[in-house]
Amino acid sequence: MKQPFEKVVARHGDTVLRVCRVLLGVHDAEDAWSETFLAALRAYPDLPDTANTEAWLVTIAHRKAIDVLRARKRQPAPVAEVPETPTALGVPGTEDAGLWEAVTALPEKQRQAVAYHYVAGLPYAEIAEILGGTTDAARRAASDGIRNLRRNYQGVTTEGAPS
Amino acid sequence: MNVTADHFASPSDADILAGLRLRLERAAMDEGLLDVAYTTLDSPVGTLLLAATPKGLVRVAYELEDHDHVLDTLAQRLSPRVLRAPKRLDVAARELEEYFGGRRRVFDLPLDLSLSKGFRQLVQRHLPEIGYGQTRTYGQVAELVGNPKAVRAVGTACATNPLPVVVPCHRVLPAGGTPGRYVGGPSAKVTLLSLEAGS
Secondary structure, three states: OOOOHHHHHHHHHHHHHHHHHHHHOHHHHHHHHHHHHHHHHHHHHHOOOOOOHHHHHHHHHHHHHHHHHHHHHHOOOOOOOOOOOHHHHOOOOOOOHHHHHHHHOOOHHHHHHHHHHHHOOOOHHHHHHHHOOOHHHHHHHHHHHHHHHHHHOOOOOOOOOOO | OOOOHHHHOOOOHHHHHHHHHHHHHHHHHHOOOOOEEEEEEOOOOOOEEEEEEOOEEEEEEOHHHOHHHHHHHHHHHOOOOEEEOHHHHHHHHHHHHHHHOOOOOOOOOOEOOOOOOHHHHHHHHHHHHOOOOOOEEHHHHHHHOOOOOOHHHHHHHHHOOOOOOOOOHHHEEOOOOOOOOOOOOHHHHHHHHHHHHOO
16 A cells, blocks of 8 residues: 655654765755655656565655766856865764765765665665666775775775664 | 665755655656645545545545555545645645634535535535535435435445545434434544634
8 A cells, every 4th residue: 555655754764864965965956865865756647556665765865866967067167166175065063074075075986875875775776777887886886885985985995784 | 894874874864855855845746746645635524635636625534544554545536646746635624724713604616526425415515505504314315315215325335435524424414313423533523612602
């Protein structure tokens, strides 16, 4: 049985917001969230009842984030704007500005794999579906991502992290 | 420190999500994706759930009916595109507030009767003919709809009325003079009848 969409927003809204932040940084995350949930609302009646709703939302967020990144490349930020300092990408109120710096420095695939595994909690098989490679490649991208984060940000360890 | 979702959370997330939620509600309305909008209203008979399709008010539900369960049913029977969106219910909420305040005797709202079919819907269509402050017996309503023997079916039609208060099934009573059964519970029925009697 399919739940009212309101419950989908209530249950997954915060996770999708965090995933969008890892993919895009704080500023574009909110637009990506809006695009994701509007597209999800449109397609929701056709989602099979047995589908994993969170994986489905993350897949939509993945595509929306790619759209945003492409648009960024086509239209470089106007030079008149104040250049962003690394901490400007951080989440307001968090202490880990350094973590943000390290995350935004990751290659795209590693950043995606870290977002989908460590933030959304998806298994590597699902992540492979989203990224379009093998399960092993998804696992490798996530572990490379974590290794890079450790190298660039001392606060990170992988001890006890889900494998 | 492990990398978890918490590292990408912020103390202001509740506010940010509330703002995003509102933006989604507006966009859904603009794009014609708001198949079922709902809100809740505090009233002398408890919190009422109000739901509307683009055609009109489709459901009024008492707390006794379990609002979560009612929303699940709307998602199944009408569309899963269900969002809390009070704006579409503004007029209905205002008319109900006027009614409970004793300032309104007739509802002037577009209704969507698609949750009931056949004889039940026929009965529900006729119920507004029983005016404010008046009552009828189940037998009289059976006669009113041209099927005097269908007393029980009239009872079922009243018990399954998807739009209580607005479609006045509370004005239909058993022949014995007791208030009888009601979807919102017998005391809610008495409250509405007392309100309409001006006492």
